[in-house]
Amino acid sequence: MKLKRILKRILKWSSLAILLAFFVGIILLFVAYWRSTNDCGRTAAPNNPMKAIVYCDYGLANLKLENIEKPTPSDDQILVKVRAASVNPLDWHFIEGTPKIMRAMGVGLRKPKDTRLGVDFAGTVEAVGKDVTQFKPGDEVFGGRDGAFAEYVCPRANRAVAIKPANITFEQAASVPIAAITALQGLRDKGHVQPGQTVLINGASGGVGTFAVQIAKSFGADVTGVCSTRNVDMVRSLGADHVIDYTKEDFTKGDQRYDVVLDNVGTQPLSGFRRVLTPKGIYVMIGGGGPNDSQWIGPFGRVINTVVLSPFMSQKMGMMMADLNHNDLTILADMMQSGKVKPVIDRTYKLSEVPDAIRYLEQGHARGKVVITVE
Ligand SMILES: NC(=O)c1ccc[n+]([C@@H]2O[C@H](COP(=O)([O-])OP(=O)(O)OC[C@H]3O[C@@H](n4cnc5c(N)ncnc54)[C@H](OP(=O)(O)O)[C@@H]3O)[C@@H](O)[C@H]2O)c1
Numbered sequence: 044m045k046l047k048r049i050l051k052r053i054l055k056w057s058s059l060a061i062l063l064a065f066f067v068g069i070i071l072l073f074v075a076y077w078r079s080t081n082d083c084g085r086t087a088a089p090n091n092p093m094k095a096i097v098y099c100d101y102g103l104a105n106l107k108l109e110n111i112e113k114p115t116p117s118d119d120q121i122l123v124k125v126r127a128a129s130v131n132p133l134d135w136h137f138i139e140g141t142p143k144i145m146r147a148m149g150v151g152l153r154k155p156k157d158t159r160l161g162v163d164f165a166g167t168v169e170a171v172g173k174d175v176t177q178f179k180p181g182d183e184v185f186g187g188r189d190g191a192f193a194e195y196v197c198p199r200a201n202r203a204v205a206i207k208p209a210n211i212t213f214e215q216a217a218s219v220p221i222a223a224i225t226a227l228q229g230l231r232d233k234g235h236v237q238p239g240q241t242v243l244i245n246g247a248s249g250g251v252g253t254f255a256v257q258i259a260k261s262f263g264a265d266v267t268g269v270c271s272t273r274n275v276d277m278v279r280s281l282g283a284d285h286v287i288d289y290t291k292e293d294f295t296k297g298d299q300r301y302d303v304v305l306d307n308v309g310t311q312p313l314s315g316f317r318r319v320l321t322p323k324g325i326y327v328m329i330g331g332g333g334p335n336d337s338q339w340i341g342p343f344g345r346v347i348n349t350v351v352l353s354p355f356m357s358q359k360m361g362m363m364m365a366d367l368n369h370n371d372l373t374i375l376a377d378m379m380q381s382g383k384v385k386p387v388i389d390r391t392y393k394l395s396e397v398p399d400a401i402r403y404l405e406q407g408h409a410r411g412k413v414v415i416t417v418e
Pocket residue numbers: 131132133221222225245246247248249250251252269270271272274289307308310328329330331332363364365404407408409410411
């Protein structure tokens with residue numbers, strides 16, 4: 044009887060504690076939500092202005108071209124006059140604040156914390172910090188830095204910036220960083236692609252895909268690209284040995300087996316990819332889904348599936364997050380210099396037209412890269 048009474052008491056108090064924790068959690072979340080803000084409307088008029096794309100609230104309609112303070116390089120930074128930038132699906136994730144789980148992970152619950160957009164850039168070094176030895180004013184560079192939809196950026200000299208090869212334009216160089224590094228790291232570090240292996244690139248005609256086809260070929264692989272009818276010739280011209288038109292044929296039902304699958308679109312169930320992998324094959328999930336798909340967790344559901352299933356299979360299933368760094372930009376610069384990789388540019392827009400560029404990319408059918416020219 045005594046034990047029963049004690050158990051009842053424990054149950055009662057633990058239920059009350061859980062309920063209390065729940066309500067405190069809700070209140071804290073509510074407070075965090077309303078306190079979530081940014082520096083919009085709180086900065087003084089710029090003394091030394093430059094034009095940049097700024098957004099104070101989530102949503103494409105809130106993008107504005109504004110005058111803001113031109114950055115000054117710190118000791119380890121360089122000041123780059125941006126000549127071109129490029130757009131990536133990453134940009135619309137930040138613009139829309141989706142998947143919404145991102146907002147709770149530091150991007151900003153109610154409003155974007157960082158009001159600047161864009162990452163990929165190419166331009167000319169205008170000034171260098173006192174500790175910088177790798178670059179000098181006048182150097183033509185390309186790389187990745189938050190806030191690249193602007194007239195100037197200040198990347199750290201030892202981070203994601205490298206000398207632009209002389210044989211490519213600023214527009215071509217700006218199209219490289221995120222997309223080509225993703226393709227390179229996906230094929231080399233996750234796919235471990237070896238000469239003679241069979242590689243399938245799902246989504247071969249987009250930003251990542253057009254680089255992936257060329258990089259896989261440069262590794263000596265036998266490459267199959269998957270794209271829609273209008274892009275078949277383009278993907279073949281990039282060096283693909285075989286091209287599958289997904290509007291006519293479902294590659295997951297075919298007899299061909301692949302050592303590595305690089306999946307840029309996530310259009311097929313994982314079981315379909317497993318079916319076409321060799322017994323020791325590797326599936327590398329790069330991305331997939333548009334701005335309106337799975338608004339709360341986005342591709343994370345598929346990522347969890349992939350990670351949970353992988354230990355129970357002989358095949359390797361995994362995802363990757365690109366790491367923008369100097370060494371890989373230099374490797375890509377060499378590949379462009381030697382002609383092994385040539386960026387494919389679909390459309391170019393002006394800095395003031397960034398919303399139109401994003402709107403186009405959001406449709407999910409860009410043919411190569413979408414570039415912003417900055418004059
Ligand atoms: N994990 C990372 O670190 C990382 C880095 C960069 C990008 N990503 C992600 O990777 C994905 C691709 O990026 P991206 O820059 O290449 O995007 P993108 O330039 O918008 O390319 C999308 C491509 O997908 C193709 N596509 C659409 N439906 C398809 C289908 N059913 N089958 C095959 N292809 C199809 C389109 O070709 P058609 O016009 O021929 O249909 C288009 O060329 C995005 O989800 C992005 O968020 C991830």
